[in-house]
Amino acid sequence: MIACxxxxxxxxxxxxxxxGALAGVPLLLVEYGKKxxxxxxxxxxxxxxxxxxxxxxxxxxxxxxxxxFLTLDxxxxxxxxxxxxxxxxxxxxxxxxxxTAYPQSLLCYLDLxxxxxxxSQFLGEKLTQAIQTECGLKASVGLAAxxxxxxxxxxxxxxxxxxxxxxxxxxxxxxxxPVSLLPLSKAAAHKLDxxxxxxxxxxxxxPRTAILAQFGRQGKLLYHxxxxxxxxxxxxxxxxxxxxxxxxxxPALTERARLDVIIHHMADELARRLEARASALQEMRVMVQFxxxxxxxxxxxxxxxxxxxKIIAQTIYQLLERIKVKQGVAxxxxxxxxxxxxxxxxxxxFTHKQGKLRVIDLLQVLADRHGDDSFYEAIEGERGSxxxxxxxxxxxxxxx
Amino acid sequence: xxxDNRWQQTLWDIQKxxxxxxxxxLHKLRKETEGIPTxxxxxxxxxxxxxxxxxxxxxxxxxxxxxMTTLAHHITARAQAxxxxxxxxxxxxxxxxxxxxxxxxxxxxxxxxQPSRPAKxxxxxxxxxxxxxxxxxxxxxxxxxxxxxxxxxxPEAALRLVExxxxxxxxxxxxxxxxxxxxxxxxxAQTRLLVERVAWIYHYQDVQxxxxxxxxxxxxxLAADTPVTIDLTFERGVEGEA
Numbered sequence: 001m002i003a004c005x006x007x008x009x010x011x012x013x014x015x016x017x018x019x020g021a022l023a024g025v026p027l028l029l030v031e032y033g034k035k036x037x038x039x040x041x042x043x044x045x046x047x048x049x050x051x052x053x054x055x056x057x058x059x060x061x062x063x064x065x066x067x068x069f070l071t072l073d074x075x076x077x078x079x080x081x082x083x084x085x086x087x088x089x090x091x092x093x094x095x096x097x098x099x100t101a102y103p104q105s106l107l108c109y110l111d112l113x114x115x116x117x118x119x120s121q122f123l124g125e126k127l128t129q130a131i132q133t134e135c136g137l138k139a140s141v142g143l144a145a146x147x148x149x150x151x152x153x154x155x156x157x158x159x160x161x162x163x164x165x166x167x168x169x170x171x172x173x174x175x176x177x178p179v180s181l182l183p184l185s186k187a188a189a190h191k192l193d194x195x196x197x198x199x200x201x202x203x204x205x206x207p208r209t210a211i212l213a214q215f216g217r218q219g220k221l222l223y224h225x226x227x228x229x230x231x232x233x234x235x236x237x238x239x240x241x242x243x244x245x246x247x248x249x250x251p252a253l254t255e256r257a258r259l260d261v262i263i264h265h266m267a268d269e270l271a272r273r274l275e276a277r278a279s280a281l282q283e284m285r286v287m288v289q290f291x292x293x294x295x296x297x298x299x300x301x302x303x304x305x306x307x308x309x310k311i312i313a314q315t316i317y318q319l320l321e322r323i324k325v326k327q328g329v330a331x332x333x334x335x336x337x338x339x340x341x342x343x344x345x346x347x348x349x350f351t352h353k354q355g356k357l358r359v360i361d362l363l364q365v366l367a368d369r370h371g372d373d374s375f376y377e378a379i380e381g382e383r384g385s386x387x388x389x390x391x392x393x394x395x396x397x398x399x400x
Numbered sequence: 401x402x403x404d405n406r407w408q409q410t411l412w413d414i415q416k417x418x419x420x421x422x423x424x425x426l427h428k429l430r431k432e433t434e435g436i437p438t439x440x441x442x443x444x445x446x447x448x449x450x451x452x453x454x455x456x457x458x459x460x461x462x463x464x465x466x467x468m469t470t471l472a473h474h475i476t477a478r479a480q481a482x483x484x485x486x487x488x489x490x491x492x493x494x495x496x497x498x499x500x501x502x503x504x505x506x507x508x509x510x511x512x513x514q515p516s517r518p519a520k521x522x523x524x525x526x527x528x529x530x531x532x533x534x535x536x537x538x539x540x541x542x543x544x545x546x547x548x549x550x551x552x553x554x555p556e557a558a559l560r561l562v563e564x565x566x567x568x569x570x571x572x573x574x575x576x577x578x579x580x581x582x583x584x585x586x587x588x589a590q591t592r593l594l595v596e597r598v599a600w601i602y603h604y605q606d607v608q609x610x611x612x613x614x615x616x617x618x619x620x621x622l623a624a625d626t627p628v629t630i631d632l633t634f635e636r637g638v639e640g641e642a
Contacts, residue, residue: 359485359511365531370524374515378497378507392497394512 001120002234003110004142004150005088005127008159011041011103013137014080015070026051026067028060029103040072041104053104077103080135084108085237087134091127094236100183107154109147111234117143117164124162132160144170146230152177170228175201182225188215200226241279241339245270252291252328259329263316264309266334271309274336280305281312281336286319289331296323305340312336363397372397436536436572439474443628447591448619451478452536454572457563457588462595463579467612467632470503471595472538472576477504479536479572486536487511487528489521495540522558529565529573538574541581559588592618601631609633 007013011029016022028051031040039055049064060067081097084106088095094111101107110127112120124141131139142153144165152174157163165173177200179192191214197203203211204226211219224230245266253259274280284306285299298319306312316334363375376394385391414423435449444451452458452475462468476486486509488495493514501507511528515521521539528537552558566573575585579594586592594615601609615627 359509362485362511362528362531362534366524366527369527370515370520374513374520374524376512376514378500378510378512380507392501392507394495394497394514397511 001112001115001117002144002147002150003112003120003124003127004144004147004154005106005108005110005131006140006142006151006154007084007106007131007137008140009041009043009104010080010106010137011072011077012043014077015073017080017136018073018076022068022070026064028064028067028069029072030057030060030069031072072103080137081106082240083135084131084137087130088127089239090130091123093239094234096234097237107151109150109234111236112143117166121162121164124164128160128162144173146170146228147232147234148181148225148230149174149228152181155181171204172228174226174228175199175204179203179226182222184222185218188218188222191215240337241277243270243273243281243336243339244333245273245336246331246333248289248331249329252330254328259325259332262332263320264313266332267309267313267316270312270334270336271307274307274339274342277339278342279339280307280342281338282306282340283336283338284312284315284319285335285337286316286323287331287333287335288320288323288325288329289333290325291328291330295331296325298322301338305342307342360397436475436479438471439478440628440630443614443630446616446619446628449591451475452572452574453590454535454570455566455568456590457566457573457575457585458591458593459575459577459585459589460593460595461577461579461617463597466579466595466597467610467630468576468595469540470499470632471612471614471630472540472574473500473503473505475574476500476510476536476538477506480506480509483509484535485509485511485533486538487513487534489513489515489525489537489539491515491518491521491539491541519552519558522552522555522562525573526558526562526565529562529569529571533569534571536572536574538576540576541578555584559585563588586618589618591616598629601633 012027015027015029024045025043026046026049027043028039028046029041030037037057039051039053039057039060041053042051046064046067049067051060051064051067055063057069060069081102085095085097085108088108088110092110092112096109096111098107098109112123115123120143124143127141128139131137138159140154140157140159141162142150142155142157142165143162144150144153145167149165149170153163153165155177179197179200179202180189182200182203184192192203195214197206203222206223208223211223213219215222221232247262247266253262270281281302282305283299283301285297287295287297289295300315300319302315306315312334359377363372367375373396375397377397378392379395380391381393382390411423411425435444435447435451435453437444437451438447447453460468460472476488479486486505488500488510490512491514495512497507497512500510513521513524513528515524518541525537525539528534562573575589577585594617596613596615597610598613599611600607601611609632611629612632613627613629
């Protein structure tokens with residue numbers, strides 16, 4: 001059983017969540033490429049005026065002069081997509097995202113295995129509820145034996161509703177759908193237009209050999225899809241490697257000492273989890289929920305993968321400094337992303353520090369006693385310079 | 401009672417009365433520490449520690465351009481093996497980092513000290529030896545004919561303190577001194593080497609380096625007096641051995 005989850009006007013809905021004042025306005029989300037911008041997604045109001053994704057900016061302005069043009073916030077869109085996928089991954093890890101429709105709409109296929117029809121219906125309802133609760137978006141769900149009939153079912157159902165296509169009636173179900181739903185190339189679409197084939201029923205009624213003769217290898221797939229048969233498997237999107245540690249505080253934390261202890265506990269837990277999966281994190285995001293209801297988020301991409309609790313705690317502090325915690329903390333979430341396999345290292349019998357660090361440690365001891373005006377280090381200058389004094393120079397070491 | 405048992409009993413009695421360190425067999429006192437190799441097996445072979453002895457002072461004596469500094473850099477490079485750290489007390493202010501790097505010195509693991517006065521150099525050296533857990537400290541004291549050490553009011557006292565610190569550590573101290581400077585260091589140095597330039601090395605008409613003869617003037621356990629000749633080239637410091 002395949003479930004197709006469709007979120008119409010996905011990009012516009014995400015922008016409306018961020019700014020409610022844009023509701024009812026013909027909204028055009030623009031994506032700027034290397035040379036010129038193009039329309040990436042449009043609201044219903046704009047689409048009624050004839051604007052469609054992929055149009056050039058000048059054309060879109062001509063069609064919709066009063067439209068509100070907004071640059072597509074890719075980070076916000078990606079975060080929203082991640083959130084939806086996280087919700088879907090609760091149900092199954094076999095989730096495929098249809099890239100052609102994104103970001104105008106979000107179309108995902110879920111492989112539900114050999115789930116019975118009654119159970120599938122129940123699961124579909126749960127899916128719509130979960131997306132509504134977790135992401136604040138309304139999704140239509142279509143359930144069928146193949147991807148294409150499930151997609152047609154999702155397109156036919158209203159937002160927040162589930163439509164199940166029973167086994168054996170797929171051909172009948174898709175019969176009246178337009179051929180534009182098929183994955184057609186420009187040439188194939190043009191050919192179908194010339195042949196006056198408008199619905200899938202018309203295409204399915206043609207002899208298979210005739211379709212193969214007209215469309216070649218693509219014709220075989222088109223014929224099957226028109227007959228309501230889709231044997232294409234779900235190509236699951238790879239689940240991102242990440243770890244999340246979060247804490248909620250009731251009442252809100254106001255003492256720094258307690259927060260310190262909790263940060264270290266969280267760092268320890270995260271380090272333990274990373275160690276268990278032999279990974280190190282390269283990206284960290286810290287989200288703080290304040291008692292006033294506000295929240296602050298900061299993200300840091302580390303140059304070197306980190307796996308030790310000590311450095312994780314240091315990074316959390318670094319991010320908290322950026323957020324500037326000035327009121328009680330009601331919740332704290334540490335999100336470790338971009339996990340990479342930790343490189344095995346030779347264990348040392350004794351804790352040898354790197355040479356440079358040892359020199360600095362030594363210097364700190366000596367500078368307390370003798371002052372720091374006598375200590376120098378050799379710095380590399382212009383490599384390959386003919387003058388030796390330019391290749392290296394002595395620089396006074398900074399004790400601080 | 402057998403002779404061995406009597407000897408053992410006497411040893412225990414003395415240790416019981418005067419403490420464990422009052423008397424010890426000689427083999428227990430001997431430290432099994434290898435010296436820092438110089439990079440010249442011939443030279444290492446004639447030195448009692450198979451190189452520059454640790455926890456004591458070694459003096460390199462010679463005129464400028466005799467090859468002393470090159471040899472010191474080469475020893476420093478050997479001392480820095482296994483992530484060890486070395487220090488260079490540059491009293492003369494003539495350290496050439498480029499040449500040191502070409503001799504194999506890892507500059508990241510080299511602490512350069514240019515003290516304002518010679519007395520301070522010895523104080524810092526003492527602290528380096530005591531605190532630093534260094535493998536080697538080189539004191540470049542080649543300031544013309546009269547070295548920096550001669551300008552200290554009571555150098556013997558300062559050197560004695562350094563010597564005491566050295567005995568308790570695992571560090572080697574290498575002193576580069578001018579051939580013309582006073583013999584002040586002689587009683588404190590366990591090993592004294594004299595470096596002399598004996599011949600230039602030519603490649604057609606270009607001078608590519610020179611041969612240096614190293615004579616062991618003093619080595620406590622052994623009284624070696626065999627000169628060793630080494631080849632030093634300008635491009636890569638120490639090129640080979642003779």
